[in-house]
Amino acid sequence: MAKLALLSVSDKQGLVEFASALVRTHGYTLLSTGGTAKLLAERGLPVTEVSQHTGFPEIMEGRVKTLHPKIHGGLLCRRDKPDHLAQAKQNAIELIDLVVVNLYPFEQTVAKPGVPFEEAIENIDIGGPSMLRSAAKNHGDVTVVCDPADYSAVLGAFAEPAQLPELRRKLALKVFQRTASYDAAIARYLEAQAAAPDLEALAGFPATLTLAWKKAQALRYGENPHQKAALYGTFHEHFAQLQGKELSYNNILDITSATYLIGEFERPTVAILKHTNPCGVASADSLGEAWDQAYATDRQAPFGGIIIVNQTLDGALAKTIAEIFTEVIIAPRFSDEALAIFSKKKNLRLMIAKGGIGADALQEIRSVVGGVLVQDRDRTLGNVAEFKVVTKRQPTAAERAAMMFGWKVGKHVKSNSIVYCRGEQTLGIGAGQMARVDSSRIAVWKAGEAKLDLRGSVVASEALFPFADGLIAAADAGAVAAIQPGGSVRDAEVIAAADERGMAMIFTGSRHFKH
Secondary structure (H helix, E strand, C coil): CCEEEEEECCCCCCHHHHHHHHHHCCCEEEEECHHHHHHHHHCCCCEEEHHHHHCCCCECCCCECCCCHHHHHHHHCCCCCHHHHHHHHHCCCCCEEEEEECCCCHHHHHHCCCCCHHHHHHCCCCHHHHHHHHHHHCCCCCEEECCHHHHHHHHHHHHCHHHHHHHHHHHHHHHHHHHHHHHHHHHHHHHHHHHCCCHHHHHCCCCCCCCCCCEEEEECCCCCCCCCEEEECCHHHHEEEEECCCCCHHHHHHHHHHHHHHCCCCCCEEEEEECCEEEEEEECCCHHHHHHHHHHHCCCCCCCEEEEECCCECHHHHHHHCCCCEEEEEECCECHHHHHHHCCCCCCEEEEECCCCCCCCCEEEEEECCEEEEEECCCCCCCHHHCEECCCCCCCHHHHHHHHHHHHHHCCCCCCCEEEEECCEEEEEECCCCCHHHHHHHHHHHHHHCCCCCCCCEEEECCCCCCHHHHHHHHHHCCCEEEECCCCCCHHHHHHHHHHCCCEEEECCCCCCCC
């Protein structure tokens, strides 16, 4: 009995060479459909149309062509069961030993801006997943290929049949991973369509969460060398690496935090981060000035840190930055001179933000015991028009501007967070302490180490002051104004402490915890 191979693909990369080897080296007879059959015939390969094989025409604009017992019976028949074989013979069903199918490009179709809904629906493959699943279920007898990258492995196993059972099992797993991700992509698209045209509604929470991410990169390890790790999804569609060592798990976390932080600012801005926390941020008339001010906040923590800028990084700044050890530098563009300077540091990772600085995401997902947490990403500063001055003294225009700068930075610092700043420059940052007053003390200490004067500064707290001690510590350090959410049962005490010290204070009414 002839060995049958059914080929029906949208991605025709390497198909002709693979099919030629099947026919001329391994004795297969080819079945195919539509454009795939046409291509094989044009290349001189003997091929039988599926409609001729089944005795049933393609109908409904090709929607129904492979959904036929002669196809699925040929795929699902167990070769080790006499009754299966007898029923196949009785119904003139020829066994199919190899299936090569990849699916309509649904993901690529819906990724196009403004794609019509009808076009998206027509790119939902029905016959392809059905054939793949049938073949994969019966992988003990059938070889199934859904990725052109596997053609060479299949030919190798045909030449060494002892390898075939293990390969078939791996290919079957790959099929179910592919069909799962394909169905998840369709579900996500339809969820979004159901929510449109309300953009905010796209961040809704469906009853069933469909997640399917393709492995983008195997990582050397996770947060620590004893932890295995991998990157999934489209991270590399947002960033291009120009040079340097392979990105690490921690690098990717830092790059994400840095990108979200810098997206808050429009003026030339530099941010320096370490372990996802900013250790220096400044905006100025030029990136050079912003660098000087951001680096002045903390000259120790940036060692081995992440630097991000929101404008073209030129040669002059590159020369300055190159004097310190940095893991990653991110910019929307690098000048040729900057690239030449950084090229001397072979391990330094240079990243281009492809879509410009300020990449966005509607939701965040974090793993927990037994599942995941999903939340809307914190993309707002709150309703600025409703920010309220609660002290006797009104802030000056300069103080108010500095407060807003500190409020933007503090939103990206791990809680509990305290940020001292003057103008558009951070002076001291305290992050991640269990008591807010301790974060304030750390920020004051860091400012002192950097020899930065906190007199006349403003302080930003991403969450409320539960006691007056945090505010008093800020006043003692020299802060003259504060911005915080308010909402403590001791707000009156905190306001009184501010008034006693002649401070101005704004309540925002919204907090920005970051765990």
